[in-house]
Amino acid sequence: MSVMQSPAAQQAERAVVIDGKAFAEGLRERIVVKAREFRELVGKAPGLAVVLVGDDPASQVYVRTKMNKAMDTGIESFPFLLPASTSQTELLALIERLNEDRHVHGILVQLPLPAHIDEVAVIAAIDPAKDVDGFHPINVGQLGLGTASLVPCTPLGCLMMLKHHLGDLSGLKAVVVGRSNIVGKPMANLLLQQNCTVTVLHSRSRNLEDECRQADILVLAIGRPNMIGPESIKPGAVVIDVGINRIIREDGSSALVGDADTEAVSAVAGAITPVPGGVGPMTVACLMRNTLVAACAIEGIAPPSL
Numbered sequence: 001m002s003v004m005q006s007p008a009a010q011q012a013e014r015a016v017v018i019d020g021k022a023f024a025e026g027l028r029e030r031i032v033v034k035a036r037e038f039r040e041l042v043g044k045a046p047g048l049a050v051v052l053v054g055d056d057p058a059s060q061v062y063v064r065t066k067m068n069k070a071m072d073t074g075i076e077s078f079p080f081l082l083p084a085s086t087s088q089t090e091l092l093a094l095i096e097r098l099n100e101d102r103h104v105h106g107i108l109v110q111l112p113l114p115a116h117i118d119e120v121a122v123i124a125a126i127d128p129a130k131d132v133d134g135f136h137p138i139n140v141g142q143l144g145l146g147t148a149s150l151v152p153c154t155p156l157g158c159l160m161m162l163k164h165h166l167g168d169l170s171g172l173k174a175v176v177v178g179r180s181n182i183v184g185k186p187m188a189n190l191l192l193q194q195n196c197t198v199t200v201l202h203s204r205s206r207n208l209e210d211e212c213r214q215a216d217i218l219v220l221a222i223g224r225p226n227m228i229g230p231e232s233i234k235p236g237a238v239v240i241d242v243g244i245n246r247i248i249r250e251d252g253s254s255a256l257v258g259d260a261d262t263e264a265v266s267a268v269a270g271a272i273t274p275v276p277g278g279v280g281p282m283t284v285a286c287l288m289r290n291t292l293v294a295a296c297a298i299e300g301i302a303p304p305s306l
Helices: 007-011 020-042 057-072 088-100 119-125 137-145 153-166 184-193 208-212 279-299
Strands: 047-053 076-082 106-109 173-177 197-201 217-220 238-241 245-248 254-257
Touching (some): 020 153, 057 076, 076 088, 088 106, 088 119, 153 217, 153 279, 184 217
Parallel strands (some): 047 076, 047 106, 173 197
Antiparallel strands (some): 245 254
């Protein structure tokens, strides 16, 4: 576990790079062990159903990655690749079958869905005990109340890296830029549970730069490339960059960048997650973690220590 340096010490050197890829690999290794123990105890592997409707290229890549990682960690995957013409009634019927399937412990419906399908209705149809994305209203409510629940994977991964790097987060000033239901809001709730003082900023916020500069922990989830520069960073702060933005360089090539100007911000921050290789790998690893946790709860065995 890292010890937070004084701002003066941090200013003298560039930010520590928080290697999400390596951290995720360590988490997956622990899941492999616990999934094997689960199989030996229950007689079957934890099961993850992944539902994709349509042929969106990015979604296809995400689904393929998730299924491969499930296989690598000892989780059985059940892919359901449906045509874009699938009706909402047909999709809801499939979810009902998966809710009842005793071999399926986690259900993930890849978003976005085609325009003719109501995403809210689909998410609400998933059994909350199998909602490994943590998007069901019951799980969202439990997170807000601070009770046990399945937590959205991206903010969970962010929190795990923060705790590993900083240790006790109690009393630290945390600023979350972005208020989405997928990252911003659950991230704020998780940080509150860790006794941080939390501010949430968004497109209507005033004095955003000044607010960011107060943060010991700055979580960026706004989807705007290189929006945050060094002038918005408190010396020694830890920056968790959730943004994944594709830009076109002057030479015509493309690149993935975060919401922070990583090179410039690294001269001020104490630590920062890179893009790519930071938050992204942890999101997938936490999906496997949630599937194993859900499987243990459904089968009535003690939750794994991960």
